[in-house]
Amino acid sequence: MIQILLSIVIAFSVFASNAHALKDADLLSTQIKKTLIEKFPNSEIRLPNLDKLATSPEVSSIREIVQIRVVEERSNGVAVLELIGTDGENVRIQTPFQALMKAPIAIHRIYPNSKIKKEDIKIDVLNVAMSPAKEYRGAIIFDEKKLENSEAKQTILEGQFIVSSAIQRTPDLRKGEMVRLEMSSGELSLTTAATVLENASIGENVHVLTAKTKKEVMGKVRADHSVEVNL
Secondary structure, three states: OHHHHHHHHHHHHHHHHHHHHHHHHHHHHHHHHHHHHHHOOOOEEEOOOHHHHHOOHHHHOOOOEEEEEEEEEOOEOEEEEEEEEOOOOEEEEEEEOEEEEEEEEEOOOEOOOOEOOHHHEEEEEEEOOEOOHHHHOOOEOOOHHHHOOEEEOOOEOOOOEOEHHHEEEOOOEOOOOEEEEEEEEOOEEEEEEEEEOOOEOOOOEEEEEEOOOOOEEEEEEOOOOOEEEEO
């Protein structure tokens, strides 16, 4: 009978200890994630070694954590954190973490001046806590809608995430195209042909070279892709 009671007490103690450790781990997880999300907004923070971290001697030495500060974010996905306790004791720990975000990824090579289409990309999960995504996270295109009406400025490799400097808005007029040029001065107007000297979109100013006189002028691109010059 005594052995049975003893077994029950031991089992209950183990259960209570595990429940307390789980509670501490959940609290620590919430505190660390709240701190890291400030560095990696809009991401999903994961802590793969949370249980081991929560029971480590460094963390256990602090009775109650009142603040967590990020000391360093390493390119291998490890964060150096400073835990500040109610008694003023500070402890530094290292823990691996993941900051996951969805982003468009090229499914094959996309060449310069190629319009980016839905079939060119897939949505995948990036860990922006690790290189190379960590270094480029401020420039990575995460919103697929930003790729609409866009084309590649440079070669985008298969499996590569897309950064803002690698794309541009698809121009309405391209350098080298022939366009209709309408020049007007008061009630007088003249229509001729011209060569576009630079890429431009509707509503923008563009430099063109007249076909006959080879004179360079600047005008505004109209909705019908002609160029209007007011003299």
